[in-house]
Amino acid sequence: xxxxxxxxxxxxxxxxxxxxxxxxxxxxxxxxxxxxxxxxxxxxxxxxxxxxxxxxxxxxxxxxxxxxxxxxxxxxxxxxxxxxxxxxxxxxxxxxxxxxxxxxxxxxxxxxxxxxxxxxxxxxxxxxxxxxxxxxxxxxxxxxxxxxxxxxxxxxxxxxxxxx
Numbered sequence: 001x002x003x004x005x006x007x008x009x010x011x012x013x014x015x016x017x018x019x020x021x022x023x024x025x026x027x028x029x030x031x032x033x034x035x036x037x038x039x040x041x042x043x044x045x046x047x048x049x050x051x052x053x054x055x056x057x058x059x060x061x062x063x064x065x066x067x068x069x070x071x072x073x074x075x076x077x078x079x080x081x082x083x084x085x086x087x088x089x090x091x092x093x094x095x096x097x098x099x100x101x102x103x104x105x106x107x108x109x110x111x112x113x114x115x116x117x118x119x120x121x122x123x124x125x126x127x128x129x130x131x132x133x134x135x136x137x138x139x140x141x142x143x144x145x146x147x148x149x150x151x152x153x154x155x156x157x158x159x160x161x162x163x164x
Contacts (some may be wrong), residue, residue: 002027002040002083004122008093010043010062010085017058022046022116023128024088024137026029029150030121031128033157038149042076046100046111046129049089059085071102109137131158139163 007027012149014021023031025044047055049072056066059077064085068076071089078084090098096113115133118125129137131154138147143164151162 002043004036006083007043007121007126008124010045010059010083011121013058013062014045014055017054017059019051019055020048021055021099021127023119023121023126024134025086026146026150027121028128029134029153030125031121032117032131032134033153034120036121037145037153042086044086044088046088046090046098049091052087054088055087073103131160135162137158 007023011021023044023146025042026038026040027043030038030040032101055078062079063081064077064079065074067078067084068074074086074088076084076086088100090096090100090111097117098111100109100111102108111129111133115130117128117130119128120126134154135151138151143151148164151164154160155162
């Protein structure tokens with residue numbers, strides 16, 4: 001499991017390495033909501049593609065090792081104590097928007113500049129993606145219980161419509 005102190009520790013390591021990351025997934029939703037609402041198996045992070053070597057080196061120095069490699073779409077680093085970090089490389093445009101390669105290279109994931117917002121983990125400001133972007137990325141698949149929980153949090157706090 002990945003706790004709030006674990007998340008803040010990882011973010012500190014990455015900040016010291018000069019890596020600019022954005023929370024997505026379940027921790028991204030909890031950051032938007034401003035509280036930890038469920039246990040988390042992993043931490044989803046979006047990162048600047050060009051910062052990837054420094055980011056990986058910092059995580060390896062902190063005891064993480066690569067366990068999944070589906071680049072350029074995503075890759076996973078795991079710690080022997082259990083926490084996993086699911087990394088998603090982004091290419092940023094000059095207007096602040098970004099794209100992430102998908103398994104269908106003709107249809108990349110798109111991140112408008114305004115989807116990059118600030119939330120909090122244990123009262124600490126963190127960068128995350130917006131509620132609208134979270135809803136956008138939680139479509140087109142059968143939801144797991146965690147996904148149902150996460151969308152319920154967005155409805156509860158932001159009053160956004162979700163499809164499940």
